[in-house]
Amino acid sequence: MHDIRFIRERPDEFDAALQRRQIAPMSRSILKIDSDRRALQAQIQDMQSRRNIVSKEIGALKALGSDSDTLITEVNNIKSKIPDLESKELSLAKALDSQLLELPNILNQSVPAGDNEAQNQLIRAVGNIPKFTFTPKDHVVLGENLGQMNFALGAKLAGARFVVLSGQLAQLERALAAFMLDTHTKKFGYTETLPPALVNRKAMTGTGQLPKFEEDLYKTGDKWLIPTAEVPLTNIVADEITDNTALPIRMTAYTQCFRSEAGSAGRDTRGMIRQHQFSKVEMVSIVHPDESSAELERMTSCAETILQLLELPYRVMKLCSGDTGFSAEQTYDLEVWLPGQDEGRGMYREISSCSNCGPFQARRMKARFRDTKTGDIRFVHTLNGSGLAVGRTLIAILENGQQKDGNILLPKSLHCYMDTDCLLAAV
RNA sequence: GGAGAGAUGGCAGAGCGGUUGAAUGCACCGGUCUUGAAAACCGGCAAGGUAGCGAUACCUUCCAGGGUUCGAAUCCCUGUCUCUCCGCCA
Numbered sequence: 001m002h003d004i005r006f007i008r009e010r011p012d013e014f015d016a017a018l019q020r021r022q023i024a025p026m027s028r029s030i031l032k033i034d035s036d037r038r039a040l041q042a043q044i045q046d047m048q049s050r051r052n053i054v055s056k057e058i059g060a061l062k063a064l065g066s067d068s069d070t071l072i073t074e075v076n077n078i079k080s081k082i083p084d085l086e087s088k089e090l091s092l093a094k095a096l097d098s099q100l101l102e103l104p105n106i107l108n109q110s111v112p113a114g115d116n117e118a119q120n121q122l123i124r125a126v127g128n129i130p131k132f133t134f135t136p137k138d139h140v141v142l143g144e145n146l147g148q149m150n151f152a153l154g155a156k157l158a159g160a161r162f163v164v165l166s167g168q169l170a171q172l173e174r175a176l177a178a179f180m181l182d183t184h185t186k187k188f189g190y191t192e193t194l195p196p197a198l199v200n201r202k203a204m205t206g207t208g209q210l211p212k213f214e215e216d217l218y219k220t221g222d223k224w225l226i227p228t229a230e231v232p233l234t235n236i237v238a239d240e241i242t243d244n245t246a247l248p249i250r251m252t253a254y255t256q257c258f259r260s261e262a263g264s265a266g267r268d269t270r271g272m273i274r275q276h277q278f279s280k281v282e283m284v285s286i287v288h289p290d291e292s293s294a295e296l297e298r299m300t301s302c303a304e305t306i307l308q309l310l311e312l313p314y315r316v317m318k319l320c321s322g323d324t325g326f327s328a329e330q331t332y333d334l335e336v337w338l339p340g341q342d343e344g345r346g347m348y349r350e351i352s353s354c355s356n357c358g359p360f361q362a363r364r365m366k367a368r369f370r371d372t373k374t375g376d377i378r379f380v381h382t383l384n385g386s387g388l389a390v391g392r393t394l395i396a397i398l399e400n401g402q403q404k405d406g407n408i409l410l411p412k413s414l415h416c417y418m419d420t421d422c423l424l425a426a427v
Numbered sequence: 428g429g430a431g432a433g434a435u436g437g438c439a440g441a442g443c444g445g446u447u448g449a450a451u452g453c454a455c456c457g458g459u460c461u462u463g464a465a466a467a468c469c470g471g472c473a474a475g476g477u478a479g480c481g482a483u484a485c486c487u488u489c490c491a492g493g494g495u496u497c498g499a500a501u502c503c504c505u506g507u508c509u510c511u512c513c514g515c516c517a
Contacts, residue, residue: 042477045486052486055498059445062497072497079497241437241474243455366475370437372455375472 001100001364004034017106020113020321030099037092044085051078101205102212105360107321108330114320120333121320126304127313129337129346134404138340139395140271143169145406147426149272160269161261161276168423172397173279175417176390177254180281180306184387188302190252190283195232197255198223203235206365208327208357215262218276225258229282230384237286237380238365243372247380248295249286252387254279271395273349278391285383288369289359292381296356300332303352303387311411312396313337315348328355336392340399351392354385 007014011027018026054075061068112121143149148169154162165173184190204210204224209217209231218225226232233251242249257280268274283302287295300316307314319331332355335348359379362368367380401409406425415421 038477041486045477048487049485052498056445058497063445068497075497243437368474370455375456377474 001360002103002106003359003363004030004096004100007031008034014106018103020107020111021104022322023103026099026103030096033092033096033099037089037096040085040089040092044082044089047078047082047085051075051082054078098211101364104326105329105357107324108356108358110318111324111330112318112320115322116320117323119320120323121318123316123318123332125313125315126308127311127337129313130339130400132339132402135344136339136346136399136402137344137406138271138338139398142340142398142402142406142408142425143272145425146408146423151271158276161274163272163275168418168420169394171418172394172414172423173390175414176393176397177279177281179309179413179417180387180390180393181252181254183306183309184252184281184283184302187305188250190250190302193233193236193251193253195226195229195236195253195255197226197232197258199226199232199235200224202365203231203238206235206238207231207361208364212326216260218258218260226255227259228257228280228384228386229253229255230284233282233284234286234361234367234382234384235365237362237367237382239367241368241370241377242286242380244288244369245372247286247288247369248291251284252281253284254281254390272391273395275391278389280389281387283354283383283385283387286367286380287383289378289381292356292358292383295381295383296330296332296354299383299385299387300334300354303334303354303385306388306393307334307336307351309411309413310393310397311413312393312400314351325353325355327357327360329358329360331355334388336396338396338399340402349392350389351396352386352388355383357382357384 002014007027007030011031014027015025018024054071058068058071058075061071112119114120137145140149140151143165146167146169148165148167150164150166151162153164157164181192185192198220200223201210204217207230209224209227217227232255233253236251237249256277258277261274261276264274272278283299285295285299304314304316314334314336317333317335319325319328319333324331331353333350334352334354336351337346338349339346341347341349358381361382362379367382368377369380370377397410397414398408401411403409408423408425410418410421410423412421
């Protein structure tokens with residue numbers, strides 16, 4: 001959400017920021033509503049003030065046993081006029097709110113201009129792309145050869161975009177989650193957290209999924225299934241005022257994530273790349289405004305460490321203006337190398353996304369901190385990042401570790417979690 | 428699911444129709460004292476908004492939404508959540 005005072009003071013700057021998001025100027029229409037509302041508000045406040053004064057006088061007169069009928073008439077007269085003005089004021093406030101809630105975050109200056117992912121900026125590539133003496137297979141073939149990845153069964157139980165893992169692959173999923181959580185908690189100081197997987201409308205609005213992206217979400221009753229643990233983790237600080245001394249707050253969680261994938265019909269239909277349900281280890285940081293830029297770099301490197309420890313080659317991309325998400329000021333994507341994609345030619349695929357949301361989410365959810373020295377109360381900055389998407393990591397392990405015979409060599413970091421260094425093909 | 432109790436400032440906790448935006452304690456901030464610290468003492472300290480250059484004034488908010496009243500933290504209704512007891516249960 002945007003600061004209305006910023007729009008009042010610097011409407012041109014605001015419109016320019018919208019422009020970068022391919023949105024037409026809005027400051028004029030927003031400020032019109034805003035000034036109408038404030039005029040109404042001033043009028044209401046004058047009446048309320050008079051009402052309060054007269055009511056106190058009535059009280060004083062009653063205490064003396066004097067007659068107060070004229071004053072009561074006056075107050076009733078004022079009161080009869082207030083509700084109408086209030087309802088007008090309320091509808092303007094709602095109009096303003098609904099406009100502001102649907103506008104995306106202002107991009108950081110450093111975000112490169114661009115229409116789509118093709119214009120994202122390569123920051124660095126890390127690790128060696130494996131060379132194969134044979135045409136590498138994709139994870140679907142590898143998983144089915146292991147006899148432990150069954151898409152037909154997923155379809156039978158739930159429908160398209162579901163899978164059933166079994167045996168060592170099911171264990172691998174659990175091993176990866178444990179390995180990631182252990183790394184983030186022990187090495188990087190994140191607090192392991194197990195949040196609800198269903199949340200209310202308020203939480204979804206706080207992080208920015210609602211009101212604009214309802215169609216991407218699954219809903220049951222009056223609750224929504226989380227599309228990412230970012231939602232419950234970030235909303236932990238909603239409506240709170242924490243002392244600056246408690247910052248930064250760093251949390252990590254392993255959860256299932258649910259996405260309707262409404263906008264991606266036909267894309268990535270093969271394999272486990274894009275499922276309705278997937279698991280992810282998420283990192284969330286709540287930080288002082290001065291620290292959020294550095295925290296984004298730190299968080300990104302936490303996610304990178306996982307890839308490095310798993311010996312997976314990847315690259316870091318800085319998202320361009322057209323590819324940066326609604327709530328983010330700035331985003332780094334980590335893309336892992338998947339040698340089995342594109343008929344065995346291989347390609348990079350997103351496996352993590354680390355974003356600095358600045359005060360955008362904090363303002364929506366009223367997450368603030370108090371500077372105990374100055375007494376100032378300000379909005380915190382929030383960041384979130386995947387560390388990592390577990391299903392896609394599993395894919396990467398299979399495709400990068402594959403041998404000619406269909407066996408899968410596991411990275412050293414996982415040996416103790418898997419009690420083996422290799423998955424053996426069943427066929 | 429049944430029966431009761433409750434929801435007040437960062438926390439604990441008074442208040443139960445008007446002078447209460449809210450006692451008191453803790454925490455926090457400033458100061459006195461001290462070589463320094465602790466203790467003690469003094470002072471400050473809710474949030475959001477509107478108007479104003481500003482001192483400041485005013486409005487709203489005591490879980491949320493309705494209602495009663497000239498006036499509601501206080502009374503009534505609904506919802507949400509919490510606690511206690513009983514039942515059921517992974």
